[in-house]
Amino acid sequence: MDKGQLAEFIKLLDSEVDIREEKQFTELNVPGPNLYALGKKLKENQEISFDFLFCLTGVDYGQDLGVVYHIRSTKHQQTVVLKVRTSDRKNPQFDSVADIWRTAEFHEREVFDLLGIRFINHPDLRRFFLPPSYGFPLRKDFVDDLNIVTK
Amino acid sequence: MEETMKEITGEDQKYVINMGPQHPSTHGVLRLVVSLKGEIVRNVEPHIGYVHRGMEKMCESITYPQIIHLTDRMDYLSAHINNEAVCLNVEKALEIDIPDRVRVIRTIMSELTRIQSHQLWWASFGMDLGGLTCFFYGLRDREKIMDIFEETCGGRLIVSYNCPGGLMYDIHPNFQKRTKDFIKYFRKILPEYDQLLTGNVIFKERTRGIGRLSLEDAISYGVTGPSGRASGFSCDVRKHDPYSAYDRVNFREVLFNDGDTYHRYLARIEEMKESMNIIDQLIDNIPEGPFAVKMKPVIKLPEGEYYQRVETARGELGVFIISDGNKNPYRVKFRSPSFVNLSVLNLISKDFKIADLVAIAGSLDFVIPDIDR
Numbered sequence: 001m002d003k004g005q006l007a008e009f010i011k012l013l014d015s016e017v018d019i020r021e022e023k024q025f026t027e028l029n030v031p032g033p034n035l036y037a038l039g040k041k042l043k044e045n046q047e048i049s050f051d052f053l054f055c056l057t058g059v060d061y062g063q064d065l066g067v068v069y070h071i072r073s074t075k076h077q078q079t080v081v082l083k084v085r086t087s088d089r090k091n092p093q094f095d096s097v098a099d100i101w102r103t104a105e106f107h108e109r110e111v112f113d114l115l116g117i118r119f120i121n122h123p124d125l126r127r128f129f130l131p132p133s134y135g136f137p138l139r140k141d142f143v144d145d146l147n148i149v150t151k
Numbered sequence: 152m153e154e155t156m157k158e159i160t161g162e163d164q165k166y167v168i169n170m171g172p173q174h175p176s177t178h179g180v181l182r183l184v185v186s187l188k189g190e191i192v193r194n195v196e197p198h199i200g201y202v203h204r205g206m207e208k209m210c211e212s213i214t215y216p217q218i219i220h221l222t223d224r225m226d227y228l229s230a231h232i233n234n235e236a237v238c239l240n241v242e243k244a245l246e247i248d249i250p251d252r253v254r255v256i257r258t259i260m261s262e263l264t265r266i267q268s269h270q271l272w273w274a275s276f277g278m279d280l281g282g283l284t285c286f287f288y289g290l291r292d293r294e295k296i297m298d299i300f301e302e303t304c305g306g307r308l309i310v311s312y313n314c315p316g317g318l319m320y321d322i323h324p325n326f327q328k329r330t331k332d333f334i335k336y337f338r339k340i341l342p343e344y345d346q347l348l349t350g351n352v353i354f355k356e357r358t359r360g361i362g363r364l365s366l367e368d369a370i371s372y373g374v375t376g377p378s379g380r381a382s383g384f385s386c387d388v389r390k391h392d393p394y395s396a397y398d399r400v401n402f403r404e405v406l407f408n409d410g411d412t413y414h415r416y417l418a419r420i421e422e423m424k425e426s427m428n429i430i431d432q433l434i435d436n437i438p439e440g441p442f443a444v445k446m447k448p449v450i451k452l453p454e455g456e457y458y459q460r461v462e463t464a465r466g467e468l469g470v471f472i473i474s475d476g477n478k479n480p481y482r483v484k485f486r487s488p489s490f491v492n493l494s495v496l497n498l499i500s501k502d503f504k505i506a507d508l509v510a511i512a513g514s515l516d517f518v519i520p521d522i523d524r
Contacts, residue, residue, distance in 0.1 A: 024458060052370050055458070055469045057484040070458065070469070074370055074384070077391065103373035106494040114207070129200035129523060137208050138482075 013041045025081045032084050036095035043100050049075050053101035058111035060140045065092045096122040114138040176279045176509045179519030190504050195497045203523040210483040215241050215450045223309040226521035228268040229463035231260050234313040236470045240459035241315040244452040252440040253317045255433050258396040262426040267296040268464035269419045272516050279513040295333050317443025334427050358413040362499040362511035372495040376466025377418040378515050382410030388462040400432045415514040451478050489521035
């Protein structure tokens with residue numbers, strides 16, 4: 001399956017996905033509520049079987065908060081990038097994908113710790129690196145007068 | 152009577168003990184909270200963050216050449232390969248063609264790094280299991296690679312030899328000779344490693360069938376590197392997504408199917424041999440040419456997202472850069488192999504004895520600053 005066929009195939013799985021062909025990978029912009037269902041289909045459909053989540057990144061885009069999932073198929077050697085966004089900075093939350101790809105459990109805890117994004121149905125969502133009273137340092141509006149010197 | 156016995160042996164109780172943060176077999180400041188029933192491990196919960204330096208946040212306020220020197224401090228045993236990951240990503244984003252000489256030297260240095268990392272791992276793994284001799288043997292041989300690094304890069308552990316566009320300086324005139332001497336020496340000495348540990352009956356008893364990781368779990372938990380390949384997960388970035396000069400050398404991807412502690416051990420021993428084969432093919436064929444291309448004094452990546460993965464001694468290291476066109480990156484994420492491999496510890500050490508936990512944790516080969524970043 002080449003990139004064009006793959007895009008068409010994914011369009012059939014979820015019609016609300018916005019598929020973009022970027023330089024390196026195929027990008028799928030998914031509405032937050034569809035994330036879990038699409039992830040499950042991507043993994044379990046035998047024709048694509050994206051079974052290896054190799055990178056999960058939380059990003060602060062300024063207005064929005066988002067999560068980027070890099071997923072590869074070990075069978076077909078293809079890679080897609082899932083992206084979700086939310087404009088709710090006070091209480092950002094997405095569905096956890098930890099029961100689809102188990103590696104997400106640690107990654108999501110890290111994202112929660114550093115960006116304050118909550119993951120619904122995560123088995124054990126606690127802070128990982130930092131003490132409980134600390135802010136969320138990877139947010140762009142995080143202020144730490146003591147340790148961050150701004151010019 | 153039976154109940155009294157249970158009370159004495161503590162079989163019906165659950166102990167919770169702390170292993171670490173200061174414990175010789177956690178190799179750094181990793182704290183494992185272990186729930187035990189008698190001597191059997193029921194649950195392992197890692198507590199990390201003791202050396203968290205906020206590297207991803209620091210990267211947002213520094214330039215790309217400066218990031219390279221930070222990545223040394225992540226997985227300090229694969230320092231050169233970490234540098235390479237950032238350099239390759241920057242070069243890919245700027246679409247710079249790198250001289251052949253640089254590609255070959257980077258590959259040789261990466262493989263030397265891999266050998267010395269596995270040597271240190273072998274040394275400390277033997278020590279974890281009670282064989283102190285290994286430690287001296289491993290470090291004795293590793294010192295020779297450190298000397299080669301020192302001569303060429305100036306640094307022994309933290310080399311910082313790469314820069315965007317090539318290398319900091321050319322190789323030392325002695326580099327080829329000393330590397331060849333080392334390979335010759337290490338080929339001769341490697342059977343000693345096998346005599347000390349691989350064939351040792353006590354060692355086999357303590358590692359065979361312990362901490363078995365299935366292929367499905369390895370993929371689902373994202374366990375890469377020798378630990379993943381011991382379970383049959385074909386995840387060698389050097390094969391699947393060749394970078395530098397890996398597309399022009401012949402080597403075997405070391406794969407096993409058992410996935411227990413013993414095979415994770417064997418995978419690393421075999422990898423050392425493969426690394427030596429790679430160096431053999433390249434060391435006499437280093438092309439002439441410049442050791443770096445001239446870069447602009449201020450490096451600005453075009454707007455966009457860039458992902459580069461490389462194979463470190465521990466597994467797949469990913470560097471994900473989001474650039475907004477400035478001289479500082481907008482967001483940098485390091486997908487570090489130790490962090491991901493740690494997540495599988497609870498799964499595979501369940502229902503084994505606490506002494507086996509030390510063997511299993513040792514065979515996964517963590518570097519704590521790589522977990523915490």
